[in-house]
Amino acid sequence: MPDVLPREKTTPSDGLVGSDGSAPPRPARRPLPTVPLLCLLGIALLAALTAAVSRGSTPIPPQEVWAVVWRRTTGEPPRPGTEDLIVWQLRLPRALLAALVGAGLGLVGTAAQALVRNPLADPYFLGVSQGASLGAVAALVLGLGAGGGLGLGLSGAAFAGALATFLLVWAIARRGGGFAPLRLVLAGVAVGQFLSGFTSYLVLRSGDEQQTHGVLFWLMGSLGGATWPLLAAPTLAVPAVWLLLQARARRLNALLMGDESAAGLGIDVVRLRRELFTATSLLTGVLVAVSGAIGFVALMVPHVCRLVVGGDHRRLLPVAAVFGALLLVVVDLVCRTAMDTRELPVGVVTSLLGAPTLLYLLDRRQGSAR
Amino acid sequence: MRLDIEDLHVAYAGRTVVAGAHLLAAPGEITGLVGPNGSGKSTVLRTVYRHLRPVAGRVLLDGTDLRELSPARSARRVAALPQERGGDFELTVREVVVMGRIPYKRAFAGDDAVDRDIVAGALADVGMTGHADRRFAELSGGERQRVLLARAFVQRPDLLVLDEPTNHLDVRHQVELLALLRGRGRTTLVSLHDLNAAASVCDRLHVLHEGRVVASGHPREVLRPALLAEVFGVRAAVLAHPLTGDPLIAFDHHRPADDPDGGAEGDGNDGSGRGTDGTGEDEGEGEGEGEGDGGGVGEGESEGDGASAAEGPARPAATGSAVR
Incomplete structure (x- = not known):
């Protein structure tokens, strides 16, 4: 034992608590319990899905919606008629696509923010979505999209575009040394704009009569193309990536504290980053291939969820997934029903919600930097 | 050692x-x-x-x-208290300290009674017991260092x-x-x-x-x-x-x-x-x-x-x- 002198015997006890002068202990802030919250969110999601299928130019009563779904899923012969067609072929795939894409964006945003340790990270701001769009459009122009029946060719190309862009933006941002949050976002916005321009050019050049629609789809996002086969890739990718992230939830927490902290906790940071880059790019690629580049959802969802359940990824990841699903189902419902004659692009509403969120976050960061 | x-x-x-x-x-x-x-x-x-x-x-x-x-x-x-400051991600003191259990936990494993005891003990050791549910980001510099020290103690x-x-x-x-x-x-x-x-x-x-x-x-x-x-x-x-x-x-x-x-x-x-x-x-x-x-x-x-x-x-x- 080292020398134990009287002056060293002072144990850190009461004298230390609250001894930082200015700050008396603030009231404890306990996050809401997660399981009940998830149940509530799940019920809300079911309700929102029902509403999304029921509402529209031809309203269908909720019980009829469930009746159609029941008949279809139990294998009873569907009752012929427009209701079956509207529910099963048009609105349900779209509502489910909204839920899957929303869940995926919630996960991607949460993971990306931990990965680059930047609360402003969002695949849309980082240019990753635009990279995925360019990959997908390039594949279409080169005729690869028609390949896999499940859109695997398209998803693969979008994944490649997303990953390449993510790594490029990351490399640019790190060139200055260290972590400069705004540098990362500025690099992402610049790269994203460049890639958007290129995407527009490719779409307009292709001579497709649906060009303008195509540009809007790839750059603003849309859930209008939903069909059952389109759901296959996100149905596989969203749960797979969620599991992958959930298994790394503790390590994501540690990553927030810094690379050195994480290394000291026995985490192979290089490998973890590589896995996270791949997982987030993969999911972004899949989502963009089916819904285009939808902005702000991946930014907003994790922040809203952190306010409610705190920053621990073990709770944050599932809550962000379910809340993202709920949010996008509701947003898409609003887009479809806000105007009588036509639809709003989904990106319009997410921007209206998301841009103020971004400004709020910038303001708050400024505040905490002082 | x-x-x-x-x-x-x-x-x-x-x-x-x-x-x-x-x-x-x-x-x-x-x-x-x-x-x-x-x-x-x-x-x-x-x-x-x-x-x-x-x-x-x-x-x-x-x-x-x-x-x-x-x-x-x-x-x-080996446990470390490095010089870096983490970002502000709404983590509480307890959530920071329990990170010290990472080397001992498998994927998907939750915190059990042993983990909670070890964390409580480490918080008591550094005199931060009453601060467990505060946000890490709002602590003073001295408090942060004590919390990070508690995290290092938790690594045993x-x-x-x-x-x-x-x-x-x-x-x-x-x-x-x-x-x-x-x-x-x-x-x-x-x-x-x-x-x-x-x-x-x-x-x-x-x-x-x-x-x-x-x-x-x-x-x-x-x-x-x-x-x-x-x-x-x-x-x-x-x-x-x-x-x-x-x-x-x-x-x-x-x-x-x-x-x-x-x-x-x-x-x-x-x-x-x-x-x-x-x-x-x-x-x-x-x-x-x-x-x-x-x-x-x-x-x-x-x-x-x-x-x-x-x-x-x-x-x-x-x-x-x-x-x-």
């Missing part, structure tokens, strides 16, 4: 920062790393907690090469590595934090900017200069005017602290060691001769001393320092037990 670093070479950002460092942290002792900025202190520590990989040389924990252990396994033996390490833990803390919090390290019997390797703090806290010091260990041993043997001039470029007298008997370094804040007006020979030694003992005769020895040895100098040299202990207010026992 005993830590031996043998002939360590580390490059960082394309530059060789540590070039052939040898050092030792003996079981149960607090071993300090001191040296000017850029001398390689942090780099050595980062290699020990495996943030950086050595280009050459070995880091041995009780004779086992660190590289033979998986990252998780070595994190159960044999070796604790701290990189300038008292930086940016006011004096009271420095004293409190260093008090938490002492008297625990845990092997500790700590880099310190403040030489006086190092002199009073550490059982053994290694002085780093340009990526090499240039002196090793008990603070009293290492911190001598000649070495301070050579390594830190300052004129200083080494006195005995009137309250504790520890070495007290009084810097000349008027001019650096190589100031031509300083008349370095005459003045410098006058100053040091007054307050301390046995420093006059080994001018220039500081560098040679550390070069070849792994830090063995500190052992059994307490007699030589009897005079300085007598200078302090009657604490011969203190000095005797500090150097075993």
Whole structure:
């Protein structure tokens, strides 16, 4: 034992608590319990899905919606008629696509923010979505999209575009040394704009009569193309990536504290980053291939969820997934029903919600930097 | 646990920062790393907690090469308190401290009663029990360091590595934090900017200069005017602290060691001769001393320092037990 002198015997006890002068202990802030919250969110999601299928130019009563779904899923012969067609072929795939894409964006945003340790990270701001769009459009122009029946060719190309862009933006941002949050976002916005321009050019050049629609789809996002086969890739990718992230939830927490902290906790940071880059790019690629580049959802969802359940990824990841699903189902419902004659692009509403969120976050960061 | 670093070479950002460092942290002792900025202190520590990989040389924990252990396994033996500040992500104090259990947990495993007990114990050890549910980001600097120390305790390490833990803390919090390290019997390797703090806290010091260990041993043997001039470029007298008997370094804040007006020979030694003992005769020895040895100098040299202990207010026992 080292020398134990009287002056060293002072144990850190009461004298230390609250001894930082200015700050008396603030009231404890306990996050809401997660399981009940998830149940509530799940019920809300079911309700929102029902509403999304029921509402529209031809309203269908909720019980009829469930009746159609029941008949279809139990294998009873569907009752012929427009209701079956509207529910099963048009609105349900779209509502489910909204839920899957929303869940995926919630996960991607949460993971990306931990990965680059930047609360402003969002695949849309980082240019990753635009990279995925360019990959997908390039594949279409080169005729690869028609390949896999499940859109695997398209998803693969979008994944490649997303990953390449993510790594490029990351490399640019790190060139200055260290972590400069705004540098990362500025690099992402610049790269994203460049890639958007290129995407527009490719779409307009292709001579497709649906060009303008195509540009809007790839750059603003849309859930209008939903069909059952389109759901296959996100149905596989969203749960797979969620599991992958959930298994790394503790390590994501540690990553927030810094690379050195994480290394000291026995985490192979290089490998973890590589896995996270791949997982987030993969999911972004899949989502963009089916819904285009939808902005702000991946930014907003994790922040809203952190306010409610705190920053621990073990709770944050599932809550962000379910809340993202709920949010996008509701947003898409609003887009479809806000105007009588036509639809709003989904990106319009997410921007209206998301841009103020971004400004709020910038303001708050400024505040905490002082 | 005993830590031996043998002939360590580390490059960082394309530059060789540590070039052939040898050092030792003996079981149960607090071993300090001191040296000017850029001398390689942090780099050595980062290699020990495996943030950086050595280009050459070995880091041995009780004779086992660190590289033979998986990252998780070595994190159960070595815990770190690095110098970085995390981002603001709404994590609570408890959530930060429970990270110390990461090396012990499988994927998907939740926190069980054992984890909660260990976390509660560590929070109590650092006096932060009442703050468990506060946001980590809203703590003061001193509180943060205590929380990160609790996280390191939760790892149940044999070796604790701290990189300038008292930086940016006011004096009271420095004293409190260093008090938490002492008297625990845990092997500790700590880099310190403040030489006086190092002199009073550490059982053994290694002085780093340009990526090499240039002196090793008990603070009293290492911190001598000649070495301070050579390594830190300052004129200083080494006195005995009137309250504790520890070495007290009084810097000349008027001019650096190589100031031509300083008349370095005459003045410098006058100053040091007054307050301390046995420093006059080994001018220039500081560098040679550390070069070849792994830090063995500190052992059994307490007699030589009897005079300085007598200078302090009657604490011969203190000095005797500090150097075993």
